[in-house]
Amino acid sequence: MPLEPFYDPAKSYLDNFEHGPFGLFADTSPASQTIEPKHQFLGYPVFAPFGIPAGPLINGKYVKAALDMGFDIPVYKTVRTHRYECHPWPNVLAVKVEGDLAPDRTLVANQNYSEPLSITNSFGVPSFDPEVWQRDMAEVVAYARPGQVVVGSFQGTLPENGSVADYIADFVLGARLVKETGVKIIEVNLSCPNEGTANLLCFDIHRSRQVVEAIKDEIGSVPLVIKMAYYKDESRLEDFLREVGKTVDGISAINTISAEILDEHGKQALPGAGRLRSGVCGSAVKWAGVAMTSRLARLRGELGMKFAIVGVGGAGDAAAFDEYRRAGADAVMSATAAMWNPMLAQEIKGQAHEL
Template sequence: MDIIDRYNINKEYVWNFDRAPAPVSVDVPTVDGRWTYCGRPVDSPLGIAAGPLLNGRWLLYYASLGFDILTYKTVRGHERLSYGMPNLQPIVWPNGGLLPDKVNTTEKMEGNWAISFGMPSKPPRFWQDDVSAARKCLANGKFLCVSVVASPAKGDSIDDVAADYARCARWAADSGADGVEANFSCPNVSSVDGQLYLNANDAGIVAARLRGAIPDKPLLLKVGHFMEKDCAQAFFESVSPHIDGLVMVNGFSARVQNRNGEFLFKGRCRGIGGKAVRGLVFGQLAWFDEFIRDGCKPVRLVGVGGLSNSKDVRQAL
């Protein structure tokens, strides 16, 4: 199978949600060694981040391709619709070491894209039942993680946000999730849930509430790009007593401009993902590895973003 089925970027989110490929029968090579994910045995360290796993059927399809750590796409405490198209816009990545504040679109996928979904979610009853059904279909050696996020209303306090995160995490655990990934970063939303990782004190409050909600399940936090090492360390010191792992990097933000010089998405920033993120991943993993070693903290690190071949995997490990 040379080309696998995948998300169709020319179709709306709902169209893709409803058209998950069926699981396939392929010869999956084994990965030598004994592997664990947050202390749980798995067949390999190879996983799929939350992005493409829109529902249980998408998750089971990627499981059939040989991925063993599968993160169910971010869910909420109530239904939310996706942003309109384009949701995945191919972009040109400029040469140079600095992160750009704007990027240009291209017609052909070149390995980088702007992401604009807004973390949509089905109603809780739907995704709870879907997670339960998916877990029952997964073989031993697979790890089902569920990504959750709060949906803060205007005027909500950080305690309100923490309670919303905790409620979703408990629902995910009760539905059969092997672990929970709390999304503290979404580069294409401007609310507190999308930027929580940048506020160390608030992040610590939410992490503690999450830990209390799921004391017996692995808890991971997904974070975005830290510009400053001191900010990253402050975040780590605040959350590390409460968590099992950190997932990074959830892209960075930039404005997106078409060939006519017009800005997409009403000029608002969107998350940038793909090969462009790979260097950020390795750099940030090195920072957090240093924090873990210096503090003797039992926190695992999970690299995501732009990792596309065995060399990348070995470097991330």
């Protein structure tokens, strides 16, 4: 049975924001480290190349708890250049999937979180204003001890009636605001499925290149990681890499896989327009994360590129960590499994072979 999650799906986002984290994340203290970190992630020493990807660590309290619990590469949740409301509750539901989740399936959701755990999450990438998150992010960047590194994630917002130039300018502003916090590694989310699957930025190769080059111009030598979705078509992935693979320092994949989410009566499970489809993560998407990692590793070699690969998706135990590392991941991250198992980093440090 999973442990008490550090983000409680039964509560609202704001309730989690103000009162969380919960369970074993609620009352942590800095772990004493006696060994030297022997791994590197984008030039920074880390004890283990393992962390929590963008999303579940919704503010600095969550990031601090993750660091204390031994997640050495925590990602501060994706922020925006201005306040942005969260979708209505519920934002997380359990989904039942037999085996691997193929894209574009219909799934039944409920609140019964059991192993093997897969969930859907639907927040809409909420954000507070930069005055709020910049101070908070700066604090946790300073809190990380040697052997740990905090990543700051952000995304641009398409302004109402805005042009492409406005959209790109918002990415550049976001990058500048995140950089101002002193964060050592910046991640840009090119793959948010909750703004319409057809519109995933990472499937628009030309626009992705424009965005990534504009961000890199802004942030200079700070390493830039891009967060990508699962690419079905391998030759398109190669085209994508030819356009952006030399500009970015890291690629994190995958984000969630979109599915139609119904309740037990066959009705839309998540209330509100545009929420019939929602992103699925956890154990049922591991196959896609590992497949993307293998392809990225192979194409990186073939194209003579150097970007680091962050393997994400269903990495719920030491065996999955090993599988990702053998597939070519430089680092591995877990969102869903880590939410329900705050001991996951320590388990991996104790049990993984590919460390």
